[in-house]
Amino acid sequence: MSDAVNLADKLSTFANHWSPKIVAGFNGCDVMVVKALGAFTWHSHPDTDDFFLVLKGRLRIEMRDGDVTLGPGELYVVPKGVEHRPVAEEEVHLLLIEPAGTPNTGDTATAARKDTI
């Protein structure tokens, strides 16, 4: 039997940005925490929705038809195929869920490696 996953504890174990860490699995999806700062690349995922939950800080998700800004305890699901660019003016801590193997940039050539912590 596995232990409970304390998200703040997991986040305290690393400092790098835009480098998702896997903390649990759910039906073939990776449940991940990530720290983000600055602007990510514009990208989309043709085959999967993109789940964002802010744990700490603030995240703006820019999309071609408008932005959504999330604070702590707020979530947003970017529908599959929708181009988006996450932007964090200050450091933000996020919970992400994606099917295992999904490249975070939408492109396996540029995707971050996802370690389990």
Add this chain to the structure above:
Amino acid sequence: MSDAVNLADKLSTFANHWSPKIVAGFNGCDVMVVKALGAFTWHSHPDTDDFFLVLKGRLRIEMRDGDVTLGPGELYVVPKGVEHRPVAEEEVHLLLIEPAGTPNTGDTATAARKDTI
């Protein structure tokens, strides 16, 4: 384009226990908030893992080979097929994720209806 989902705001709109409310969709899954108090029924889901994230309060997930207790910011995924009984000694607020149509009791005959809020 949909709005950000503020989980506390959603939770403030209802008071009943063990009645999950759908707040978003993710790849055919329902993303839900629920308030819980007391002991739920022992059950399992043969075809899906069961995702729990505590937003407020404390939840004990009893399983046949041991219990896991979750506080705010802690998550646990009960693997598919594993019998479990969620117990909240005081009211707990949870984020749940399940494939759409999954009965919360593991049995469609006794499952709660899930409204979208």
